[in-house]
Amino acid sequence: MKITMRGVRGSIPVPGPDTVVYGGNTTCHEIRTTSGHLIILDGGSGIRQLGNELLANLPVKCHIFITHTHWDHIQGLPFFIPLFIPGNTMDIYGSFDPVYMKDLRSILSQQMEYCYFPVRECELAATINYHNIREGQAVQVGSATVTPILTNHPVLNYGYKIEDSGKTFFFTGDYEPPVNIYDEEDEEYAGYQQLVDEQQQTLIDFVQGVDVMVADSQYTHEEYPAKTGWGHGTFETNIRLARLANIKEFYFTHHDPMRTDAQLDEIFSEIMSRDNLPDTVFHLAKEGTVIEL
Amino acid sequence: MPLNRSKLVEIVQNIPAFPQSVNQVIAMTSNAMCPPKKLVQVIERDPILTMKVLKLVNSAFFGLSKEVTSVQHSVVYVGLNTVKNVAISVAMSGVLPETNDAGLDMDAYWKDSLAVGVIAKMLAEQRKIPPNETADYFVAGLLHNIGKVLFAHYFPAEYKEVLGITEEKRIPLHKVEKKLLGLDHCQLGGLLAKEWQLPENLRGVIRHHHTMVKDYGDNKLLVAIIAASQLNHYINGSVGVLPQLPKQVEDYLGAPLIDVADSLENLEREVDKAQAFIDVN
Numbered sequence: 001m002k003i004t005m006r007g008v009r010g011s012i013p014v015p016g017p018d019t020v021v022y023g024g025n026t027t028c029h030e031i032r033t034t035s036g037h038l039i040i041l042d043g044g045s046g047i048r049q050l051g052n053e054l055l056a057n058l059p060v061k062c063h064i065f066i067t068h069t070h071w072d073h074i075q076g077l078p079f080f081i082p083l084f085i086p087g088n089t090m091d092i093y094g095s096f097d098p099v100y101m102k103d104l105r106s107i108l109s110q111q112m113e114y115c116y117f118p119v120r121e122c123e124l125a126a127t128i129n130y131h132n133i134r135e136g137q138a139v140q141v142g143s144a145t146v147t148p149i150l151t152n153h154p155v156l157n158y159g160y161k162i163e164d165s166g167k168t169f170f171f172t173g174d175y176e177p178p179v180n181i182y183d184e185e186d187e188e189y190a191g192y193q194q195l196v197d198e199q200q201q202t203l204i205d206f207v208q209g210v211d212v213m214v215a216d217s218q219y220t221h222e223e224y225p226a227k228t229g230w231g232h233g234t235f236e237t238n239i240r241l242a243r244l245a246n247i248k249e250f251y252f253t254h255h256d257p258m259r260t261d262a263q264l265d266e267i268f269s270e271i272m273s274r275d276n277l278p279d280t281v282f283h284l285a286k287e288g289t290v291i292e293l
Numbered sequence: 294m295p296l297n298r299s300k301l302v303e304i305v306q307n308i309p310a311f312p313q314s315v316n317q318v319i320a321m322t323s324n325a326m327c328p329p330k331k332l333v334q335v336i337e338r339d340p341i342l343t344m345k346v347l348k349l350v351n352s353a354f355f356g357l358s359k360e361v362t363s364v365q366h367s368v369v370y371v372g373l374n375t376v377k378n379v380a381i382s383v384a385m386s387g388v389l390p391e392t393n394d395a396g397l398d399m400d401a402y403w404k405d406s407l408a409v410g411v412i413a414k415m416l417a418e419q420r421k422i423p424p425n426e427t428a429d430y431f432v433a434g435l436l437h438n439i440g441k442v443l444f445a446h447y448f449p450a451e452y453k454e455v456l457g458i459t460e461e462k463r464i465p466l467h468k469v470e471k472k473l474l475g476l477d478h479c480q481l482g483g484l485l486a487k488e489w490q491l492p493e494n495l496r497g498v499i500r501h502h503h504t505m506v507k508d509y510g511d512n513k514l515l516v517a518i519i520a521a522s523q524l525n526h527y528i529n530g531s532v533g534v535l536p537q538l539p540k541q542v543e544d545y546l547g548a549p550l551i552d553v554a555d556s557l558e559n560l561e562r563e564v565d566k567a568q569a570f571i572d573v574n
Contacts, residue, residue, distance in 0.1 A: 098355045099378040134356030150357070154374035178369050181329035188330070188365070191427065195369040202359075229329075229373065 001144060001164040001293050003212065004030040007046020008285035010174075010218045010232070010254035011072050018260035023287025025049075026072035027173075027254065029214065034165045035142030038062040041160060041171050046287065047076035051083075059087040060126075063141045065148075066094035067173025068157040069107045077108065078117050088126035093139060095148075095156045096132040105130040133158075149206050151175040152199075153231040161206065167293040168210040174254065175216045176231045177241075207245045211293055214285060215241065217252035220267060235271055243278035253285035295475025296448060304447050305485045314339035318380045329373050336380055337364045340406065340436040344486075349379050351492065362429050362492050395452035397445035402438070404564070405525065410434030411563045413521035419556070420545075433498045433518050439485065440478030440499070444470070463532050467503045479503050509541050516541045528554055 007025035015024040026044030033039065038054075040047060040062055054060045060082040067073055082088045094104045108130075109121035133139065135158070138147045143165055148158035151172050159172040178196050182189040207213060218232035235252060242250045255264060268284050271277075283289075317335045321327040336342050343364055350367045351360055361367045368376050393399070413430040422430070444452040455473050459466045467477035483500030494514040501509070502519055509515050520542045526533035527550040538546070546553050 096356070098349065098352070099375060134358070136358040137356075150371065152369075152372045154372060156355070156371060156375060178372070181333065181368065181373065183330075186330065191423075192365055192369070194423070195366055199369045231372075231374075 001034055001162065001167060001169065002032040003169060003291040003293070004032075004050075005046075005214075005251075005253075005285055005287055005289040006030055006050050007042075007044040007076070008253045008255060008287055009044075009072075009257060010216070011257045013045040013075075014257045018262070021261040021286070022255060022264055022284060025287055026075060027067075028076060029171060031144070031162060031169065033142045033144040035144070037142030037144065039141055039144065039146065039162065040064045042067055042073045042173070043077035043080065044072050044074070045076040045079075048079040051080040054082050055085075058085065059089070060085070061089045063091045063093065063139075063146075065139075065146060065158070065160050066092065066104065067160070067171070068153060068155050069094070069097070069104075070155065070174070073173070074108065074111060078112055078119070083124045083126050083128070084119070086125040089129070090126055091129045091131060093131045093133050093146075095158055097156065099155075103130065103132050149203065151203065152178045154229075157231075159203075159207075161210065164293070168212075169291075169293065170207045170210045170213045172213075172215040172233070174231050175233050176229070177233060177237050179228060204241070204245045207241075207247065209246050210248070212249045212251070212291055213242065213245075213247045214251040214253050216254040218254045218256050235267065239271070239277065239280075239282075242280040242282070246278075247280050249281045249283070249291075251283050251285040251289075255285070296451065301476075301481065301484065304443070305481070305488050314342050318342070318377075329368070332373075332377060332380075333364050333368060336376070337432065338435070340432070340439055342380060343432055344436060344439070346376065346379050347492070347495075350376070360492055362426075362495075363432060393442075393445040393452075394449035395445040396456055397441060397452065399442075402441060406435050406438055408434075408525050408528075408560075408564050409437065409518065409521045411560065412524050412557060413517050415557055415560070415563065416521060416524075416545075416553075417517060429495070429514065430517055430521075433495055433514050434521055436482075436495065437498050437502050437518050437522070438478060438482070440480070440482030441466075443481050443485065444474070444478060448474070465503075465533055477503065509539070513545075516545050520545050524550060524554055524557070527551075528560075 006028035008022060009024055009026050013024050013026050025046035027042040028044045028046030028050065029041040030050050031039040031041065038061065040050065043064060043066065083090060092104060096103050097107060112119060112121045114120065133148055135148055135150050138145050145163045147161045149161070151157050151159040153174045153176065157173045157175065159170060159175060162169045178199055180189060180193050180196055182192050215238045216233045217235050217238050219227050219234045221234050221236040224234050232254060238250065238252060264284055272282065314335050318332065321332050321335065336346055346364060346367060347361060350371060351357070355371065357370065361370055364376070410431040413434040414427050417427045417430040451474060455469050458464070459469045467479060470477040479500055479502060483496065486496040486499045494512050497512040497515045498518045501515055502522060519539065523534060523538060523542065
């Protein structure tokens with residue numbers, strides 16, 4: 001399969017002179033399966049340019065997997081031109097929102113109500129099929145199998161594992177490893193820690209040995225105490241995950257919108273200079289990066 | 294005057310949550326600095342809220358690949374914020390009246406449920422049950438008599454008579470319920486537990502804690518709650534103490550009630566601690 005990073009920024013698009021190297025578009029990854037099928041992970045602003053390029057080969061048929069429906073993961077969808085063209089087919093997958101009791105279609109339709117956008121969802125000319133999928137429910141797309149796992153975030157968020165012709169790719173979506181809500185002196189601490197460890201182990205088992213992993217690393221270890229509970233990981237939590245899950249190649253993504261190219265380079269080179277890193281090959285995710293597996 | 298079955302089912306389908314904890318949850322969640330553990334404590338100590346949170350988290354809407362059996366587990370699995378929102382939406386779905394006209398002493402009811410929950414948890418700890426499971430024992434103790442509250446709220450006149458006869462003749466409550474109403478609080482609670490799709494072992498506790506069956510199968514939780522309830526009856530000198538304990542309960546206790554009761558150190562203090570969260574007054 002071939003993976004192209006279309007958007008690697010977290011929270012909000014940040015175009016400008018300070019973000020030209022790593023890119024300012026929000027989350028979107030394009031995956032071409034060995035069988036030639038098109039999978040898109042998330043519809044952040046990065047999906048817009050991808051849509052423009054797809055117009056060269058109509059009709060467009062694609063499978064869009066949404067990790068969760070926070071703005072930075074869906075805000076590009078209304079500008080994904082293939083949605084407006086008859087004859088195109090989009091299959092959109094994601095989690096039902098059990099708190100608001102809304103399915104994916106309702107959430108995406110509301111994004112396109114008149115007060116937000118001039119075209120309504122019901123006016124989209126492409127054939128759109130919505131699929132509310134459950135954790136662990138594998139979806140076959142040509143030669144690839146896509147399987148969701150819940151990863152901790154303020155809303156339900158799916159990480160997706162894609163297996164194709166013996167190669168594996170995993171994208172966390174937004175993910176903050178769960179933390180113990182008790183203090184060490186509390187009697188509940190140990191029991192809760194056991195639950196946290198079990199949950200972490202479930203993820204480690206799920207991604208054990210994947211070839212390429214792309215993971216939310218919005219914060220540094222130093223920034224994290226002020227951002228605990230916001231739903232994002234750190235470089236350090238991800239290095240730990242890469243080590244425990246024996247990940248071959250790892251991309252830090254969901255760059256903080258405040259982060260300049262220079263700051264990203266600085267953080268990355270400091271991290272790479274540390275002793276005792278796992279054997280994983282680490283990279284900063286960069287818009288336009290192409291990975292062949 | 295057996296109760297109308299379809300009316301019961303209808304009531305059970307519309308059971309709302311309790312107010313005090315609901316108010317606490319709302320107050321806590323409007324404060325961004327509220328420690329997550331406090332929120333978990335408030336939810337855990339309200340049986341109805343706990344049941345509804347577990348019901349929703351385990352429902353097909355979430356589609357989790359593992360069953361969530363406690364509030365803490367649900368926080369780790371689906372995230373604190375989701376649990377918070379679930380609790381609020383559950384809370385918003387309506388509330389039960391704070392008092393009942395049946396004369397069921399809610400203060401005493403809570404104390405009793407708390408005591409069984411605390412005893413069950415202490416016994417589980419003594420028996421080296423893993424710490425992440427002992428919370429389930431507390432919840433099961435707290436919930437096992439939920440059917441009584443439903444009777445008192447929805448059938449006050451009928452239940453008042455039941456309570457009167459129980460008091461006057463010193464007959465176990467569930468027997469009088471069965472005779473006068475056609476079903477007991479285990480059956481009514483069981484209907485609710487089923488409606489809410491609670492975990493199987495918890496359902497078993499609610500439905501069968503007064504059922505005299507020889508074999509409780511694999512439901513360790515049920516055996517543990519019957520044991521805790523018997524201890525509680527014993528400590529309070531209540532009529533509920535069985536002349537002969539079921540074999541599995543006896544084995545679980547491992548010693549006569551008098552000796553096991555002596556082994557529960559600081560029971561009162563533990564119950565008081567738990568009670569503070571429910572604030573029964």
